[in-house]
Amino acid sequence: MTSARRIVVKVGSSSLTTASGGIDPERISALVDVLAAARERGAEVVLVSSGAIAAGLAPLGLKKRPRALAAQQAAASVGQGLLVHRYTEELARHGLTAGQVLLTLDDVTRRSHYRNASQTFTQLLELGVIPIVNENDTVATTEIRFGDNDRLAALVAHLVHADLLVLLSDVDGLYDGPPSRPGTRLIAEVRGQADLAGVTVGSVGSAGVGTGGMVTKVEAASIATGSGIPVVLTSADNAAAAISGEPVGTLFHATGKRRPTRLLWLRHATEGKGALLLDAGAVRAVVERRASLLAAGVTGVQGDFSAGDPVDILDPEGRVVGRGLVNFDASEIPTLQGRSSKDLKRELGAGYEREVIHRDDLVVL
Numbered sequence: 001m002t003s004a005r006r007i008v009v010k011v012g013s014s015s016l017t018t019a020s021g022g023i024d025p026e027r028i029s030a031l032v033d034v035l036a037a038a039r040e041r042g043a044e045v046v047l048v049s050s051g052a053i054a055a056g057l058a059p060l061g062l063k064k065r066p067r068a069l070a071a072q073q074a075a076a077s078v079g080q081g082l083l084v085h086r087y088t089e090e091l092a093r094h095g096l097t098a099g100q101v102l103l104t105l106d107d108v109t110r111r112s113h114y115r116n117a118s119q120t121f122t123q124l125l126e127l128g129v130i131p132i133v134n135e136n137d138t139v140a141t142t143e144i145r146f147g148d149n150d151r152l153a154a155l156v157a158h159l160v161h162a163d164l165l166v167l168l169s170d171v172d173g174l175y176d177g178p179p180s181r182p183g184t185r186l187i188a189e190v191r192g193q194a195d196l197a198g199v200t201v202g203s204v205g206s207a208g209v210g211t212g213g214m215v216t217k218v219e220a221a222s223i224a225t226g227s228g229i230p231v232v233l234t235s236a237d238n239a240a241a242a243i244s245g246e247p248v249g250t251l252f253h254a255t256g257k258r259r260p261t262r263l264l265w266l267r268h269a270t271e272g273k274g275a276l277l278l279d280a281g282a283v284r285a286v287v288e289r290r291a292s293l294l295a296a297g298v299t300g301v302q303g304d305f306s307a308g309d310p311v312d313i314l315d316p317e318g319r320v321v322g323r324g325l326v327n328f329d330a331s332e333i334p335t336l337q338g339r340s341s342k343d344l345k346r347e348l349g350a351g352y353e354r355e356v357i358h359r360d361d362l363v364v365l
């Protein structure tokens, strides 16, 4: 870990705000000092920072995080600029440059968009810029929202081929139960699911500015470690130690190997915009042989989706067995289902010979 060259650091709203809820410039300044020191040692750093909504509250005269999505989006719109301005000023003290990257789910699941995001990160890092990432809250509707920056950070870590993901929160690690309960103990290392068996993972802390609490952090750790990236979860006060590889907080060891990034997004970040029902033979082909899904094995369609959208695939009992990017609109499926590719080509033309979902665009869940 001491040799981590490319590090994604995620900081939560709870670590950036004052007791009264606004953005705390001193905490941003302290974090930037740590990131600059890491850069000085030759590490490349990507920062995923929450805090746009929190930063927008005071200028709008709001006392706490609003409930309605539109009001949160307005707060984020006001706050994001202020937040990035703070980072830009603080990084400039160290002669460093900030670059803002705002992502929605749609930006990274569609193949062309995903490539754009990847190229942008590569270019920014080559230029020595510190990318500051957040969800594009102002345009993210429920369908295209990640909803929490913990998962976003895990997916970004994978996208940029990071060696380490550091999740900074207002708690110094994962405890075996919500730390407000007396007697809970810090878990220093997690080597796999078994180590989480007796752990009660609770929701947001007392300040109420964060989203998702420990649940989304443990999920993020599982996404990252499952594809070969170790994760350190600790408080922002321990950021320097965590980035330098000192044993602080909770270390989640890598458990799996790297997989194609786009499929990781498809598995962990998307929800199906509809569903395709499969017969038993198609389920076997897709799940066991990892084959493409052909029209012949489709028995029904649910929902209203367009070609390119993620859809769930269901077995004859209605259980979700996979998710993929579909090649046809929902309205076209009834004409195609149950028919062989040859048949479709003869009757409808060569454009209809293609798979309903190509195996490269499909994950088995």
Ligand SMILES: Nc1ncnc2c1ncn2[C@@H]1O[C@H](COP(=O)(O)OP(=O)(O)O)[C@@H](O)[C@H]1O
Binding pocket: 011, 012, 013, 014, 015, 050, 168, 169, 170, 171, 173, 174, 175, 176, 177, 178, 179, 180, 199, 200, 201, 202, 203, 204, 205, 206, 208, 209, 210, 211, 212, 213, 214
């Ligand atoms: N098992 C647990 N271990 C540690 N913290 C927990 C646990 N269960 C719930 N929490 C709560 O999760 C909170 C952190 O999540 P959150 O408020 O979403 O922070 P952030 O803004 O950093 O994303 C902590 O303040 C803590 O109270």
Ligand SMILES: N[C@@H](CCC(=O)OP(=O)(O)O)C(=O)O
Binding pocket: 011, 012, 013, 014, 049, 050, 051, 052, 053, 054, 076, 134, 135, 137, 147, 148, 149, 150, 209, 210, 211, 212, 213
């Ligand atoms: N995108 C939102 C933060 C979403 C989020 O996950 O917040 P947090 O749980 O504090 O990391 C914002 O900038 O306010």
